[in-house]
Amino acid sequence: MHEFGPFLLVAVVFVGLLTLVVRVARLRVHGDLTYARAMGLTALFIGVVLAVWWFVTRGPPTERWVQPLILPGPMDVLRSFGPLHFEQGLVRSALYSWLRVTAGFALAALVALPLGIYMATFPPVAAFFRPLSLAGAYVPIVVFIPLSMSWFGTGEAQKIGFLFIGCFVALLPQVIKDIADVPTAFLDVAVTKGASQWQLVRHVLFPVAQANIWDHLRGVYGVGWGWIIMAEVVVRPEYGLGGLIEASERRSQTEAIYAVIIVIVLIAVACDQLWRIGGELLFPYRRAE
Amino acid sequence: MTTRGKIALTIVLLAVVGLGVARWWDKIAPQVRPQRLSLNIDEVKKLVQAQRPDPASIPLLIGTNAATLVERSGIPAVSGVSDYSKESKDGKLVVKFPINVWPGWAPIIVANNGVEPSEQSVFYKKHGFYVRLDIVDDPVKARDLFASGKSHVLWGTLDMIALFAPELVKDSRTIPVVCQQVDWSAGGDGVVARGEIRNINDFRSAGGKRKKVILAQNSPSHYLIMSLLIDAGIDPGDVDFKWAGDAPSAAKIFVTDPSYDAFVGWSPDIYNITDHDKTTRLVVTTGTANHLIADVWAVRNDFYRDNPQIVAGLVQGIFEGMDMVRKDPKAAAGALAKAFQLKEADCLSMVGKDGGISEGDAHLTNYRENTKFFLDPYNPANFEVVWNTASTIYKSLGTINNIVPPAKVKAHAVLAAMSDSYRDVRDLSQPTFRPNALANMSAEAGAGQVLTKAVMVAFEPNQSVLNAQYDASIPATLEEIGKLAGKFGNAYIIIEGNTDASKKGIVPTDLVRRLSYDRADAVRKAIMEKYKFDPNKFKVVGNGWDNPLAACTDPSNPEHNRKNRRVEVKVFPLESGS
Numbered sequence: 001m002h003e004f005g006p007f008l009l010v011a012v013v014f015v016g017l018l019t020l021v022v023r024v025a026r027l028r029v030h031g032d033l034t035y036a037r038a039m040g041l042t043a044l045f046i047g048v049v050l051a052v053w054w055f056v057t058r059g060p061p062t063e064r065w066v067q068p069l070i071l072p073g074p075m076d077v078l079r080s081f082g083p084l085h086f087e088q089g090l091v092r093s094a095l096y097s098w099l100r101v102t103a104g105f106a107l108a109a110l111v112a113l114p115l116g117i118y119m120a121t122f123p124p125v126a127a128f129f130r131p132l133s134l135a136g137a138y139v140p141i142v143v144f145i146p147l148s149m150s151w152f153g154t155g156e157a158q159k160i161g162f163l164f165i166g167c168f169v170a171l172l173p174q175v176i177k178d179i180a181d182v183p184t185a186f187l188d189v190a191v192t193k194g195a196s197q198w199q200l201v202r203h204v205l206f207p208v209a210q211a212n213i214w215d216h217l218r219g220v221y222g223v224g225w226g227w228i229i230m231a232e233v234v235v236r237p238e239y240g241l242g243g244l245i246e247a248s249e250r251r252s253q254t255e256a257i258y259a260v261i262i263v264i265v266l267i268a269v270a271c272d273q274l275w276r277i278g279g280e281l282l283f284p285y286r287r288a289e
Numbered sequence: 290m291t292t293r294g295k296i297a298l299t300i301v302l303l304a305v306v307g308l309g310v311a312r313w314w315d316k317i318a319p320q321v322r323p324q325r326l327s328l329n330i331d332e333v334k335k336l337v338q339a340q341r342p343d344p345a346s347i348p349l350l351i352g353t354n355a356a357t358l359v360e361r362s363g364i365p366a367v368s369g370v371s372d373y374s375k376e377s378k379d380g381k382l383v384v385k386f387p388i389n390v391w392p393g394w395a396p397i398i399v400a401n402n403g404v405e406p407s408e409q410s411v412f413y414k415k416h417g418f419y420v421r422l423d424i425v426d427d428p429v430k431a432r433d434l435f436a437s438g439k440s441h442v443l444w445g446t447l448d449m450i451a452l453f454a455p456e457l458v459k460d461s462r463t464i465p466v467v468c469q470q471v472d473w474s475a476g477g478d479g480v481v482a483r484g485e486i487r488n489i490n491d492f493r494s495a496g497g498k499r500k501k502v503i504l505a506q507n508s509p510s511h512y513l514i515m516s517l518l519i520d521a522g523i524d525p526g527d528v529d530f531k532w533a534g535d536a537p538s539a540a541k542i543f544v545t546d547p548s549y550d551a552f553v554g555w556s557p558d559i560y561n562i563t564d565h566d567k568t569t570r571l572v573v574t575t576g577t578a579n580h581l582i583a584d585v586w587a588v589r590n591d592f593y594r595d596n597p598q599i600v601a602g603l604v605q606g607i608f609e610g611m612d613m614v615r616k617d618p619k620a621a622a623g624a625l626a627k628a629f630q631l632k633e634a635d636c637l638s639m640v641g642k643d644g645g646i647s648e649g650d651a652h653l654t655n656y657r658e659n660t661k662f663f664l665d666p667y668n669p670a671n672f673e674v675v676w677n678t679a680s681t682i683y684k685s686l687g688t689i690n691n692i693v694p695p696a697k698v699k700a701h702a703v704l705a706a707m708s709d710s711y712r713d714v715r716d717l718s719q720p721t722f723r724p725n726a727l728a729n730m731s732a733e734a735g736a737g738q739v740l741t742k743a744v745m746v747a748f749e750p751n752q753s754v755l756n757a758q759y760d761a762s763i764p765a766t767l768e769e770i771g772k773l774a775g776k777f778g779n780a781y782i783i784i785e786g787n788t789d790a791s792k793k794g795i796v797p798t799d800l801v802r803r804l805s806y807d808r809a810d811a812v813r814k815a816i817m818e819k820y821k822f823d824p825n826k827f828k829v830v831g832n833g834w835d836n837p838l839a840a841c842t843d844p845s846n847p848e849h850n851r852k853n854r855r856v857e858v859k860v861f862p863l864e865s866g867s
Contacts, residue, residue: 062462149541235531236533251507251688
């Protein structure tokens with residue numbers, strides 16, 4: 001337990017200092033903040049991270065705080081984009097990985113959405129598939145690497161299949177919860193007006209829950225990106241961001257690993273913003289709330 | 290702007306961007322530069338030759354020169370402040386020594402009385418320091434621990450350390466100073482194939498179809514197959530390599546997907562698979578190629594400078610642990626089972642009932658074998674040979690950019706300094722070769738054969754004397770054959786002499802056969818003289834003109850004749866002689 005102590009100390013000091021700042025600076029609840037100042041503060045955080053990064057990796061290897069093999073400097077990472085782009089097919093890899101994640105996610109959504117809706121609506125379906133929603137998300141995802149291999153072979157189908165499983169088990173419980181959260185008042189009204197059982201599903205439960213489901217789809221899509229490395233490890237594809245990381249590891253090219261991770265994060269954030277915009281277009285009433 | 294206008298504008302913009310992307314796709318997304326998988330084998334051989342250290346630069350341990358050897362070291366001095374874990378227990382340093390699940394670590398586990406720092410360990414009782422053995426199976430993680438100073442020691446096969454070295458030597462503190470060989474992989478690694486592949490030469494593509502092989506890239510498996518392919522004269526570009534995450538997953542992929550012709554992996558996978566699936570077979574293991582993959586450990590250069598006593602204590606403690614393993618292999622298997630959380634029976638088969646001599650996955654290397662590895666320039670399977678071969682392979686593949694000279698990482702002084710204490714230790718790594726073991730075997734049938742290496746040795750007409758003035762490549766060729774014989778320590782070597790058939794009908798067949806025998810025998814004698822192998826290891830065959838190359842059967846074609854005047858070196862596993 002003695003190794004837990006320092007962590008606890010740091011956590012307590014951090015929270016304490018933050019509370020002190022909040023109280024001393026007399027911040028107002030939901031106070032106004034101009035767009036420029038908000039962006040400025042965000043930029044400040046990024047700046048601090050970059051500065052710390054630069055500081056601990058400056059100087060020749062013997063004087064650095066952190067070994068370049070563990071954490072290369074920001075400039076090293078920037079420079080590694082050249083060879084990654086011109087020699088190792090970075091853009092193509094990004095495209096292929098994006099296609100894999102999107103395909104796996106789309107398949108998972110295709111199955112998990114109806115299944116989740118029916119499970120939340122019809123008790124016999126729920127009872128039958130309960131293990132999937134109850135335990136599925138807790139099965140360590142690594143066991144699906146060999147399993148997906150025996151189910152889908154060792155080609156592209158395995159990678160998409162693995163991402164499908166990962167997204168599916170994450171998505172299913174959330175869809176069920178979204179439908180279950182629909183207030184019964186809506187159903188009562190519809191029943192009084194003579195709605196059939198199918199109409200309850202089609203015109204009440206799903207439309208009420210769809211905005212929340214959208215948010216959860218957005219979250220799970222982001223999670224899918226986190227599994228791209230595991231998906232591409234079985235038989236390394238010619239193009240793929242996860243494969244690029246794998247290949248760079250044993251060649252001791254740590255800066256390339258960080259560069260690829262930056263690309264993964266950027267793509268995931270960009271996709272997340274598209275989801276947000278899509279949500280605003282599809283459910284304009286939510287913004288009014 | 291109306292909604293319709295917005296939509297139209299969006300479509301136009303998307304079309305323009307789309308067209309631009311399509312037009313300049315190869316600029317925006319360049320393809321992977323073709324991997325330099327295809328190697329010019331002669332080029333690689335030349336590079337290995339060029340890397341060959343002058344024997345005089347490797348100190349030879351003989352009798353009384355141990356003291357002077359200690360002075361000579363090519364390891365660069367450390368600059369900067371030492372930067373490794375200073376964890377201590379009761380005021381005594383705890384050496385952080387990561388290991389992987391491998392029987393080669395049985396001696397240190399036994400000597401340390403388990404993986405935790407212990408007062409009952411040889412290291413504490415005799416040398417006054419603690420050792421913590423952490424199981425770190427992933428070599429990349431082990432390297433990162435070592436580079437960050439969280440561990441003092443880097444475990445690894447020498448080929449892996451050669452792969453990591455170019456990055457590690459950039460900081461003088463993290464130079465991996467290789468101190469001791471703990472074992473030779475002896476059956477622990479191997480190549481398993483299905484279908485028509487019976488030996489390494491069968492990996493050559495046939496009918497335009499390349500053999501599909503799965504393995505972990507940049508791993509001992511990679512080094513094993515590359516080294517074997519080069520010996521058999523096969524361009525690795527002629528093989529369709531696919532990369533798995535690690536050796537166990539390569540085995541799983543091979544079993545799952547029958548489109549793979551072979552995989553390179555570890556024990557017990559290589560044995561389990563060939564036992565259960567009779568359509569698969571072991572092509573070669575390190576049981577035959579038993580001087581190819583060396584397990585060693587290295588310390589950080591700053592630690593090496595600061596703590597010479599501890600480094601010497603580690604080496605001596607491991608040798609002592611080796612004796613303990615040999616004395617009681619069962620107890621050693623029990624200790625391994627506890628450390629690795631495996632079944633005791635599995636651990637016993639890993640270590641071997643004889644304590645890692647000829648059974649088990651590895652041959653534990655004692656002091657004498659270590660000095661042969663570190664301090665014998667005439668050993669065709671010594672440190673420099675393994676290091677330079679691995680480095681050259683990885684450099685030719687474009688994996689590393691430069692080769693670290695072996696002298697920069699080899700700590701021969703540690704072993705040299707203790708020569709007096711181990712005067713009576715004998716070399717146990719060589720099997721007993723039975724005389725005439727191969728007498729009844731027809732070499733042409735190729736039963737059980739592992740690999741054939743064809744070399745050109747030009748002789749003066751009707752002469753059977755090796756003349757380096759006549760064929761300048763003879764010394765290099767002899768060295769190549771010597772290295773092959775050294776690498777395959779557990780194998781019989783057949784040297785076959787062949788002639789062209791241009792004098793067919795003019796000269797009696799027996800005479801030609803006699804000549805080709807004498808020529809092959811001249812090669813054998815030269816190798817024996819240079820490397821001191823067991824004489825029973827070799828067999829000489831004179832084929833005369835009876836065994837032309839398949840594609841060179843026209844006796845009137847001078848090019849065919851040139852190719853047929855060759856010596857073939859064939860490798861047979863020990864079992865085939867019984």
